[in-house]
Amino acid sequence: xxxxxxxxxxxxxxxxxxxxxxxxxxxxxxxxxxxxxxxxxxxxxxxxxxxxxxxxxxxxxxxxxxxxxxxxxxxxxxxxxxxxxxxxxxxxxxxxxxxxxxxxxxxxxxxxxxxxxxxxxxxxxxxxxxxxxxxxxxxxxxxxxxxxxxxxxxxxx
Amino acid sequence: xxxxxxxxxxxxxxxxxxxxxxxxxxxxxxxxxxxxxxxxxxxxxxxxxxxxxxxxxxxxxxxxxxxxxxxxxxxxxxxxxxxxxxxxxxxxxxxxxxxxxxxxxxxxxxxxxxxxxxxxxxxxxxxxxxxxxxxxxxxxxxxxxxxxxxxxxxxxxxxxxxxxxxxxxxxxxxxxxxxxxxxxxxxxxxxxxxxxxxxxxxxxxxxxxxxxxxxxxxxxxxxxxxxxxxxxxxxxxxxxxxxxxxxxxxxxxxxxxxxxxxxxxxxxxxxxxxxxxxxxxxxxxxxxxxxxxxxxxxxxxxxxxxxxxxxxxxxxxxxxxxxxxxxxxxxxxxxxxxxxxxxxxxxxxxxxxxxxxxxxxxxxxxxxxxxxxxxxxxxxxxxxxxxxxxxxxxxxxxxxxxxxxxxxxxxxxxxxxxxxxxxxxxxxxxxxxxxxxxxxxxxxxxxxxxxxxxxxxxxxxxxxxxxxxxxxxxxxxxxxxxxxxxxxxxxxxxxxxxxxxxxxxxxxxxxxxxxxxxxxxxxxxxxxxxxxxxxxxxxxxxxxxxxxxxxxxxxx
Numbered sequence: 138x139x140x141x142x143x144x145x146x147x148x149x150x151x152x153x154x155x156x157x158x159x160x161x162x163x164x165x166x167x168x169x170x171x172x173x174x175x176x177x178x179x180x181x182x183x184x185x186x187x188x189x190x191x192x193x194x195x196x197x198x199x200x201x202x203x204x205x206x207x208x209x210x211x212x213x214x215x216x217x218x219x220x221x222x223x224x225x226x227x228x229x230x231x232x233x234x235x236x237x238x239x240x241x242x243x244x245x246x247x248x249x250x251x252x253x254x255x256x257x258x259x260x261x262x263x264x265x266x267x268x269x270x271x272x273x274x275x276x277x278x279x280x281x282x283x284x285x286x287x288x289x290x291x292x293x294x
Numbered sequence: 295x296x297x298x299x300x301x302x303x304x305x306x307x308x309x310x311x312x313x314x315x316x317x318x319x320x321x322x323x324x325x326x327x328x329x330x331x332x333x334x335x336x337x338x339x340x341x342x343x344x345x346x347x348x349x350x351x352x353x354x355x356x357x358x359x360x361x362x363x364x365x366x367x368x369x370x371x372x373x374x375x376x377x378x379x380x381x382x383x384x385x386x387x388x389x390x391x392x393x394x395x396x397x398x399x400x401x402x403x404x405x406x407x408x409x410x411x412x413x414x415x416x417x418x419x420x421x422x423x424x425x426x427x428x429x430x431x432x433x434x435x436x437x438x439x440x441x442x443x444x445x446x447x448x449x450x451x452x453x454x455x456x457x458x459x460x461x462x463x464x465x466x467x468x469x470x471x472x473x474x475x476x477x478x479x480x481x482x483x484x485x486x487x488x489x490x491x492x493x494x495x496x497x498x499x500x501x502x503x504x505x506x507x508x509x510x511x512x513x514x515x516x517x518x519x520x521x522x523x524x525x526x527x528x529x530x531x532x533x534x535x536x537x538x539x540x541x542x543x544x545x546x547x548x549x550x551x552x553x554x555x556x557x558x559x560x561x562x563x564x565x566x567x568x569x570x571x572x573x574x575x576x577x578x579x580x581x582x583x584x585x586x587x588x589x590x591x592x593x594x595x596x597x598x599x600x601x602x603x604x605x606x607x608x609x610x611x612x613x614x615x616x617x618x619x620x621x622x623x624x625x626x627x628x629x630x631x632x633x634x635x636x637x638x639x640x641x642x643x644x645x646x647x648x649x650x651x652x653x654x655x656x657x658x659x660x661x662x663x664x665x666x667x668x669x670x671x672x673x674x675x676x677x678x679x680x681x682x683x684x685x686x687x688x689x690x691x692x693x694x695x696x697x698x699x700x701x702x703x704x705x706x707x708x709x710x711x712x713x714x715x716x717x718x719x720x721x722x723x724x725x726x727x728x729x730x731x732x733x734x735x736x737x738x739x740x741x742x743x744x745x746x747x748x749x750x751x752x753x754x755x756x757x758x759x760x761x762x763x764x765x766x767x768x769x770x771x772x773x774x775x776x777x778x779x780x781x782x783x784x785x786x787x788x789x790x791x792x793x794x795x796x797x798x799x800x801x802x803x804x805x806x807x808x809x810x811x812x813x814x815x816x817x818x819x820x821x822x823x824x825x826x827x828x829x830x831x832x833x834x835x836x837x838x839x840x841x842x843x844x845x846x847x848x849x850x
Contacts, residue, residue, distance in 0.1 A: 153425070157417060164418055194600055201597035207422040207442060 139192045141170060143222060143288060146185040146203060147210040150176060154208045158185060161206065167191065167199050171287030182210065186289040215290045222290035224265045229258040230278035238278050245271045256281055295467075299429035299460040300325035303393060304333040306436040309470055312364050314355065314716060316340045316348040318375075320368025321408060323395035325460035327366075340716060340745065342709065343737040345372050349379020350709025350735075351716070353388050357696050358671055359717040360510065362389040362443050369396045370408030373454070374415065378703055380450045381419040385700025386531060387508060389448035391439045392416075398458040399427050412454050421449040429462035437471065444474055446612075447595040448508055476509075478611030478619065479596070487607045489623055491588055495564035497632045498524040499587075501547055501576075504531030504699070505569015505594055505613045507692045512536070514617035515568065522566070523627045525636040527555040529570050531699040534689035544636050545645065548576040549836045550681045553643035556834070556842045558636045559584050567591045569613045572602040573700070574838075582841040592616045643847070645685050645834070651827035652801045655679065655754055658824055659686035661802070662724060662752070665809050670722040671696060671714045675707040675731030678760035681832040683726045705734030708751065712738060715747040722750070722813060729755040729779055736788065742819040743793025749819040750812050751794070753785060756828040764831045768849060785823035794819040 148154045155174060162169050170188040177184050189199060196214075203209050215222060230238060232255055242249060247261035261271050265288055272283065297305065303326055307315065315337060319327040330339050342348040345367045352363030363383070367376050373394040383390045396402065397409045413425045422442050424435040432455060439451040492498070500522065506515050515536055519526050526536055527547040536543055545552035547559065559565065565584040569592065570576070577583040580603050588606040591599050592613060599608045609616050647656040659682055662670070672687055673696040674680040680697055689695045696714055698706040711725035732753050742749045754760075763777040789796025795818055799805045805824060812820035834845035 153413065153417075156414070160417055194604075198597065198601060201599075205421075205595070205597055 139190050139195070142189050142191060142196050143215040143220070143290060144187045144189060144199070145213050145215050145290065145292070146187060147177070148183050148185060149208040149210065150181050150183045151208055154183070155185075157206055157208060158187075158203070161202055162189075165198075165202060167195065173287040173289045186287070188288050213292065215292060220290050220292045222264055222288055223262055224268050224288045225260065225262045225286040226268045226272065227258060227260050227284050228272060228275050228280060229256050229282040230275055230280055231255070232257045234278060238275070241271070241274050247271060295465070296463045297466045298325065298329070299432050299455065299462050299464070300329040302429065302432045302464070302466050303436065303455070303460070304329045304337060305466060305468065306433055307337055307364065309437070309468060310362070310440045312337065312362070314338045314340065315364040315366055316342060316351040316355070316713065317366030318342060318345045318348055318368070318372060320372045322369035322397055322457045323366060323372070325457065326393070326395060339366075340712070340741070342712070342741045344735070345375030346379050346705070347709040347712070347735055347738040347741060349376045349392070350382065350706050351713035352390050353379060353383045354673060354696050354710030354713030355717045356383070356388050356390055356713070357710070358693050358714040360693065361717070362391060362440060363713065365390065365392045367392070367394050368408065369394065369412070370410045373410055373412035377415060377419070379709070380416055380452065382698050382701045382703045382706055383450040384419045384421075386698065387448050387504060388450065389443040390450040391436070391443050392450060392452040393436075394452065394454045395460060396425070396454050396456050399456045400458075402456065412452065416452045419450070420452050423452040424454065426453060426455045427459055429459045429464040432459060433466060433469070437469065440471060447505075476612045476615050478609065478615045480609045480611065484607065484609055485619070485623070488590055488609055488620070491564055491590055491607055492522065492566070492620070492624060493627065495588075496629070497562045498522055498564040498566060498627075498629065499558050499562035500524060500526040500566045500568065501529070501570055502526060502532045502535050502568045503529040503570025504535075506532055506535040509569065509594070509613040510692070511569070511612075511614035511617055512692045514614055514621060517621045518617045518624075521621060521624045521626055523629045523633065525558055525633055527551065527558065529573070529576055529699070530684055530697065532570060533684055533695045534692045537690040538688040539690055541637065542633060544640055546684055548842070549578060550685065550832050550834065551842070552640070552645055553834055553845060553847065554636055554639035556836070556845055557639050560586070560841075560843045561635075562587045565589045567593075568617070569593060571598045574602070577603060578836045578842045579839050647682075647830070647833070650829060653799065653805055653824055653826055655682040655826060655830055656686050657802055658752065658754065658805060659683060661806055662809065663687050665806070665813065666722050666724070669694065670724050671718060673697065673707045673711040673714060673723065673725040675725070675727040675734075676702045676704045677728050677731060678764065678830065678832050679726050679728045679754040682754070704731045707731065708735050708738040708742070708749075711749045711751075712742055712745075712747060715742070715749055716745070723747075724750045724752060726752045726754065728760060729753055729757060729781065730759045733781065733783070736792070739789065739792040739794050739819060739821065746817045747819060748816045750809070751819060751821045753821060753823045754826055755785070755823050756826045756830060757781070758828045760828070760830065761832070763828070764835075767831070768835070768846065769837070785821055789821035794821055796821045796823065798823040798825065800825045
């Protein structure tokens with residue numbers, strides 16, 4: 138049975154590493170839900186957070202294949218109960234019903250980060266489920282543009 | 295000392311013990327060829343007719359000698375011409391370092407003349423690759439490239455260096471490579487599990503592959519087989535890893551394997567895979583393959599375990615280390631009854647090829663075996679002639695069967711034979727090819743002739759693309775689409791025109807005479823154009839996706 142797994146991958150911060158990792162996933166037919174990447178406290182090292190849909194055997198394959206990439210330093214799976222998992226969303230909606238939008242933002246502790254006569258843009262950080270629920274509520278206000286970062290996270294402790 | 299980037303490339307080759315490189319010059323790699331000119335007393339450069347030939351030559355050099363092959367090529371088309379050769383080496387886990395030069399840094403990314411992103415192109419077909427833009431990064435990249443190519447499961451690594459970096463002067467200090475550590479990653483618990491399976495089995499079968507050969511573990515495998523006292527089958531890549539003439543060897547496994555092996559796979563209660571990867575050409579149908587057996591998998595690459603088939607136990611590490619360790623712990627097993635069963639199958643289902651013409655592939659290969667005492671290096675191209683070679687030559691020694699198993703590269707053989715002959719100047723090197731494959735890379739005959747390499751090129755000329763035609767005959771109702779060649783090529787003239795000897799033979803007697811004569815000539819390649827029947831086929835044959843024991847044994 139396939140389910141979503143969150144892999145936190147430390148890689149050497151070199152040109153082309155992203156393409157090595159993403160190329161491996163597409164080449165070997167692994168399903169990627171999201172991938173986010175950024176530099177860590179050490180400028181020579183980047184962290185990639187990849188959400189994959191896989192059964193246990195495929196997940197083991199993914200870990201083994203990733204381990205063979207020379208630029209990959211370590212791979213850990215982040216589990217819901219032992220890690221902080223977050224995603225960030227920016228959503229731009231019509232400003233026709235400002236009060237309605239602001240009420241929802243209040244409840245979700247989202248903030249309005251841009252406002253024009255026509256549109257307002259809200260931002261929210263949270264667990265992916267919360268982000269999805271927030272987006273579905275915002276849909277009634279005519280979503281103009283939307284961007285999700287994909288999941289990222291760190292193990293607890 | 296201060297050296298140019300190009301001289302550093304030479305020094306790094308010397309550090310790694312490289313004395314031979316294959317390649318082809320060009321604009322971006324001029325500085326490296328200028329250094330080669332000055333280092334020519336220490337590094338021999340073999341100039342091929344085409345970069346693909348150079349890559350296959352480096353591959354053949356590596357496979358036959360166990361050393362790391364090295365190939366040089368320029369930017370753009372020089373680099374892209376290496377791609378098939380690198381991919382061939384990658385699929386068969388051959389250690390190779392390819393050095394290409396790219397345009398200067400200021401021209402990168404601008405679609406400059408002969409610029410190509412060869413690092414991007416070769417990412418999926420190398421263990422790793424490097425784009426080097428500064429002279430001080432050249433030595434670390436090349437040292438690492440050799441270490442990666444040789445370690446663990448071997449494979450090709452590409453180093454792309456910009457032209458300006460090869461001209462720049464920087465400080466260089468010699469640094470000798472660390473000796474390779476052969477290790478086993480698995481713990482005592484895994485070993486205990488494996489030993490339990492080995493000692494409990496009543497009907498074990500060994501399935502050995504190329505990992506045994508690349509780890510130089512032939513002796514350990516012989517000991518292991520003797521301790522297990524069981525039949526042993528070999529993949530195409532494993533041929534020569536265990537003597538074909540050993541009574542317990544039941545031959546090749548897979549699509550064109552022996553029926554005895556297929557029945558043994560079906561009937562065994564334990565399958566022990568060593569340095570092999572359960573390719574689709576071996577399992578044929580992975581859901582029924584060894585369905586009543588427990589499966590043990592010993593491999594250098596952890597990612598191979600469970601990739602193609604579920605296994606019950608595994609050990610990760612180099613085959614020599616694993617088998618050496620097991621041989622110390624394993625008690626002597628006894629499986630006379632089971633071995634007799636498999637031997638009976640061998641008797642019952644010999645690999646036969648009916649004599650349908652004056653000259654047959656089986657006769658050609660058996661005669662070659664006889665005249666070379668079975669110890670020639672045999673390279674092949676890909677197709678029917680390759681499978682006949684695998685079935686009928688009878689390989690008793692490792693590194694003597696040089697063939698593109700994984701990628702199935704037509705045109706591989708002649709380049710590989712050049713590399714093999716360079717590595718073994720005093721040995722007999724034969725390339726078995728077909729008329730289809732011959733036309734792919736025959737240009738390299740000129741290379742063999744120029745370097746006075748006495749390669750014997752056997753063309754199994756059936757006027758058709760035999761293997762594809764065989765599929766059309768069996769599965770496509772004899773619709774021979776694009777497989778009838780009927781070329782007007784005059785092989786003898788082509789051979790002579792490229793500096794080789796050429797002779798066409800139609801009978802057994804003519805063939806034998808031609809081979810004897812060719813083997814006496816130690817300075818000139820010889821092409822023996824063997825006219826065979828287009829209806830010769832390779833049997834047994836398991837139709838794709840069918841259980842391995844449902845092999846076709848006869849075709850009307």
